Amino acid sequence: MTDTPNRRTVRIAMNGVTGRMGYRQHLVRSILALREQGGLPLADGTVIWPEPILVGRREHALKALADQHGLDASNISTDLDSVLADDSVDIYFDAQITLAREEALKKAIAAGKHIYTEKPTATGLDGALALARQARDAGIKHGVVQDKLFLPGLLKLKRLIDGGFFGEILSVRGEFGYWVFEGDWQPAQRPSWNYRSEDGGGIVVDMFPHWEYVLHELFGRVETVQALTATHIPRRWDENGQAYEATADDSAYGIFQLAGGAVAQINSSWSVRVNRDELVEFQVDGTHGSAVAGLRNCRVQHRSATPKPVWNPDLPATETFREQWQEVPDNAEFDNGFKAQWELFLRHVVLDEPYSWDLLAGARGVQLAELGLKSSAEGRRLDVPELSL
Numbered sequence: 001m002t003d004t005p006n007r008r009t010v011r012i013a014m015n016g017v018t019g020r021m022g023y024r025q026h027l028v029r030s031i032l033a034l035r036e037q038g039g040l041p042l043a044d045g046t047v048i049w050p051e052p053i054l055v056g057r058r059e060h061a062l063k064a065l066a067d068q069h070g071l072d073a074s075n076i077s078t079d080l081d082s083v084l085a086d087d088s089v090d091i092y093f094d095a096q097i098t099l100a101r102e103e104a105l106k107k108a109i110a111a112g113k114h115i116y117t118e119k120p121t122a123t124g125l126d127g128a129l130a131l132a133r134q135a136r137d138a139g140i141k142h143g144v145v146q147d148k149l150f151l152p153g154l155l156k157l158k159r160l161i162d163g164g165f166f167g168e169i170l171s172v173r174g175e176f177g178y179w180v181f182e183g184d185w186q187p188a189q190r191p192s193w194n195y196r197s198e199d200g201g202g203i204v205v206d207m208f209p210h211w212e213y214v215l216h217e218l219f220g221r222v223e224t225v226q227a228l229t230a231t232h233i234p235r236r237w238d239e240n241g242q243a244y245e246a247t248a249d250d251s252a253y254g255i256f257q258l259a260g261g262a263v264a265q266i267n268s269s270w271s272v273r274v275n276r277d278e279l280v281e282f283q284v285d286g287t288h289g290s291a292v293a294g295l296r297n298c299r300v301q302h303r304s305a306t307p308k309p310v311w312n313p314d315l316p317a318t319e320t321f322r323e324q325w326q327e328v329p330d331n332a333e334f335d336n337g338f339k340a341q342w343e344l345f346l347r348h349v350v351l352d353e354p355y356s357w358d359l360l361a362g363a364r365g366v367q368l369a370e371l372g373l374k375s376s377a378e379g380r381r382l383d384v385p386e387l388s389l
């Protein structure tokens with residue numbers, strides 16, 4: 001870290017910044033947004049000034065990014081080893097494809113860098129736990145992206161839980177998904193590796209890590225998992241228009257039993273058309289009230305305002321049920337969720353503030369994905385053992 005009286009520069013090696021997540025959410029919406037606002041201000045008047053070093057495989061792509069965003073051309077590299085050997089680099093960030101992550105994180109921890117990384121942290125639980133142990137032994141700081149926790153809709157849901165709105169929480173129903181085009185007559189809107197298990201793809205590996213921390217943090221630790229996966233679209237077309245076999249699951253129907261007694265059921269699918277208000281929605285039903293939270297919005301129905309429908313298939317619906325819910329107000333300004341989590345991680349690194357979304361938390365996500373796939377393959381419900389290092 002380079003310190004001047006008013007500025008503490010934190011140099012961050014960012015690997016995978018040409019990708020969807022690395023570029024848009026982490027580089028542009030988080031790190032560059034922090035620089036545009038003048039850095040991250042601290043209580044004593046100093047600012048944390050993040051300085052990205054763009055790391056990747058294709059020099060021309062990195063150079064184009066640096067040019068486009070006015071970054072110093074000396075801050076790009078295709079040689080991860082030399083970047084990690086540079087003592088002025090404080091943090092290694094990874095948003096590469098999932099398969100490339102574990103090796104890169106291992107190297108970065110061995111080089112003594114703090115780690116911030118996309119999920120899943122590894123392709124299997126053993127690898128994820130090994131990373132968490134290596135990081136603990138090295139004494140570095142580490143964080144794993146858990147962006148959904150910082151979405152306005154889920155922050156409002158958390159507010160309702162903390163305020164006791166629900167009474168006893170009985171169940172959580174999640175619907176996530178949208179139609180991902182096959183790629184033949186319209187290009188797919190997600191990378192093709194997502195649909196090949198040999199390349200680290202699959203919706204369980206992608207989404208169960210998110211469901212693990214959302215359920216754990218809001219409702220209770222996941223104690224059992226029962227999942228059924230499917231590859232509904234077996235043939236897709238890649239970025240070059242070439243047909244390929246989709247070997248990974250594109251849909252997963254999961255049931256999770258939570259500590260505290262609630263049951264969660266989450267459908268995840270890239271082969272579903274959206275008839276919802278948002279691309280993900282969670283309905284929470286409690287004894288005293290219910291809520292439906294999406295990415296941004298959250299609406300509620302209290303027990304005192306709950307209608308009393310009577311089942312009669314002979315008559316058309318007499319009520320417009322969706323209109324009987326009340327919108328939860330923002331009551332705050334919500335920043336981009338990725339940026340909000342980056343800020344907490346930077347404060348953790350610089351100020352040593354507590355931070356719980358670490359590589360052990362990341363390993364829990366990998367564990368749930370692994371057990372979800374196993375549950376589906378074996379056709380049974382599985383316990384999710386509590387992890388420790």
Ligand SMILES: NC(=O)c1ccc[n+]([C@@H]2O[C@H](COP(=O)([O-])OP(=O)(O)OC[C@H]3O[C@@H](n4cnc5c(N)ncnc54)[C@H](O)[C@@H]3O)[C@@H](O)[C@H]2O)c1
Binds near residue numbers: 057096097120147
């Ligand atoms: N937090 C979230 O909400 C969220 C959402 C989507 C993806 N992700 C995670 O982010 C990571 C990247 O996903 P993405 O959708 O941005 O993928 P992407 O394909 O758009 O980007 C992948 C990046 O990895 C780089 N890369 C390194 N080695 C590679 C290789 N051998 N082959 C191909 N690319 C290679 C690419 O150059 C690119 O920069 C994944 O691990 C994924 O799980 C997280």
